[in-house]
Amino acid sequence: MLALCVGLAGRAAAQAGSSVSVDATVVTVGMTIATLRDLNFGTVIKGVPTTILPTAVNAGEWQVSGSGNAFVIVSFTLPTQLTNIQALPGSTMPIAFTAASAIWRRATNNPVGGAVFNPAIGVVGRLGPPANPTMYVWVGGTVAPAVTAKPGIYKGNVIVSLVYQ
Amino acid sequence: MMRTLAIAVTLALGTASLAAQGVMVAPHAVFIDHRVRSGSVLLYNPGTEPVEVAISTIFGYPTTDSTGRIMLDTLMRDSTASALGWVQAFPRRLTVGPRERQTVRLLARPPAGLPDGEYWLRLVIAAQAGRVPITGVADTTAIQVGLTLEVRTIIGVNYRKGPVNTGVTLSQVTAQIVGDSLITRSKLERRGNAAFIGMIRETLVDSTGAVHAQRVGDSVVTTFASPIGVYVAMQPRLASAIPQPGLPRGRYWLRYEVVAEREDLDPTVVLKAPAVRDSVRLVVP
Numbered sequence: 001m002l003a004l005c006v007g008l009a010g011r012a013a014a015q016a017g018s019s020v021s022v023d024a025t026v027v028t029v030g031m032t033i034a035t036l037r038d039l040n041f042g043t044v045i046k047g048v049p050t051t052i053l054p055t056a057v058n059a060g061e062w063q064v065s066g067s068g069n070a071f072v073i074v075s076f077t078l079p080t081q082l083t084n085i086q087a088l089p090g091s092t093m094p095i096a097f098t099a100a101s102a103i104w105r106r107a108t109n110n111p112v113g114g115a116v117f118n119p120a121i122g123v124v125g126r127l128g129p130p131a132n133p134t135m136y137v138w139v140g141g142t143v144a145p146a147v148t149a150k151p152g153i154y155k156g157n158v159i160v161s162l163v164y165q
Numbered sequence: 166m167m168r169t170l171a172i173a174v175t176l177a178l179g180t181a182s183l184a185a186q187g188v189m190v191a192p193h194a195v196f197i198d199h200r201v202r203s204g205s206v207l208l209y210n211p212g213t214e215p216v217e218v219a220i221s222t223i224f225g226y227p228t229t230d231s232t233g234r235i236m237l238d239t240l241m242r243d244s245t246a247s248a249l250g251w252v253q254a255f256p257r258r259l260t261v262g263p264r265e266r267q268t269v270r271l272l273a274r275p276p277a278g279l280p281d282g283e284y285w286l287r288l289v290i291a292a293q294a295g296r297v298p299i300t301g302v303a304d305t306t307a308i309q310v311g312l313t314l315e316v317r318t319i320i321g322v323n324y325r326k327g328p329v330n331t332g333v334t335l336s337q338v339t340a341q342i343v344g345d346s347l348i349t350r351s352k353l354e355r356r357g358n359a360a361f362i363g364m365i366r367e368t369l370v371d372s373t374g375a376v377h378a379q380r381v382g383d384s385v386v387t388t389f390a391s392p393i394g395v396y397v398a399m400q401p402r403l404a405s406a407i408p409q410p411g412l413p414r415g416r417y418w419l420r421y422e423v424v425a426e427r428e429d430l431d432p433t434v435v436l437k438a439p440a441v442r443d444s445v446r447l448v449v450p
Contacts, residue, residue: 153311
């Protein structure tokens with residue numbers, strides 16, 4: 001741990017009046033975004049839409065940790081189609097997200113009671129207090145396999161981006 | 166600083182206990198001086214599996230939309246403050262092993278004759294770990310669906326050449342009680358040749374001067390504080406909740422101030438600037 005701290009240290013020049021010149025990178029607390037769980041629909045039935053709520057145990061989940069009480073801009077890049085990785089190219093399945101497909105919550109790893117938001121729009125979330133500077137984000141969605149959908153594994157990516165101000 | 170870094174590492178290790186997959190990025194804001202022309206970002210993998218990381222750069226800075234929502238605008242029409250074309254990050258792709266750390270170097274090659282001032286870009290650290298939870302289908306007629314979650318940490322890189330200064334003007338402060346929430350808006354415009362990095366503080370007082378608490382998430386605070394980065398201009402909308410049983414009928418004042426202070430950044434990189442303040446009246450009928 002000490003080695004890590006030393007590695008992070010930087011140099012800085014003094015401040016003067018309303019102007020300042022720094023001498024190098026200066027470091028503070030880091031930020032971690034960790035995927036706790038992928039979004040897993042499991043086995044679905046042809047012709048039957050399947051929805052996973054953000055409160056479900058198989059919803060996707062991220063944990064953000066960093067500076068206490070910090071605000072972060074949360075945005076998503078969402079797929080509209082999933083690809084069958086075992087079939088010929090072009091075998092896809094639609095996936096949709098609603099205005100209530102995502103939840104964020106400060107400091108508490110439980111989506112029930114969290115703030116619902118539209119992942120297509122994003123949200124400004126806030127980390128917990130210094131004693132527990134974490135934030136959790138959950139996402140669900142709906143897949144609609146066609147009656148003619150080919151068997152196999154359908155795969156896609158959900159990208160969450162966090163911007164620190 | 167050592168204490169805060171120790172906390173960061175402790176947090177990262179705590180994350181590992183949840184079998185999480187991701188990387189810790191430190192710092193969350195990089196400041197590069199023209200005389201040095203380089204910087205670095207440390208990546209630490211607190212997990213038990215290797216994490217593949219891709220590094221890229223974009224130009225953009227925080228702004229607000231018509232509703233006051235803070236967002237990162239990456240389609241700026243005016244790119245004269247962009248450092249995107251001459252700051253590069255190395256390596257672009259790397260794998261961070263379990264409990265390992267690696268450094269991403271930032272190297273600047275500014276154009277000759279670059280005017281004094283501050284130039285910006287954003288560093289995008291994309292991390293993907295683990296696998297799609299489905300690795301095979303025993304029943305060849307079955308359909309299985311899984312989505313991999315990728316994370317991108319986007320941090321600011323501010324390149325400073327020569328004397329830099331900043332400031333902010335405050336106008337159009339509004340406040341209203343909507344349900345159990347206190348909603349505020351204001352117009353902030355940057356001054357000087359560098360971004361204003363600071364905080365907005367809001368305090369609600371009654372006609373006797375007594376401070377009334379606000380609730381933010383699970384916390385009750387006497388002053389609501391929000392970090393803010395004013396790169397050009399913005400009109401942020403902030404919301405806090407009034408704890409139950411709510412405000413008694415009467416007149417209140419919202420004290421609104423914007424200060425060049427940030428607890429999460431080294432004070433030496435936060436440019437000094439005069440605080441700006443305003444107050445607006447609220448009436449609870």
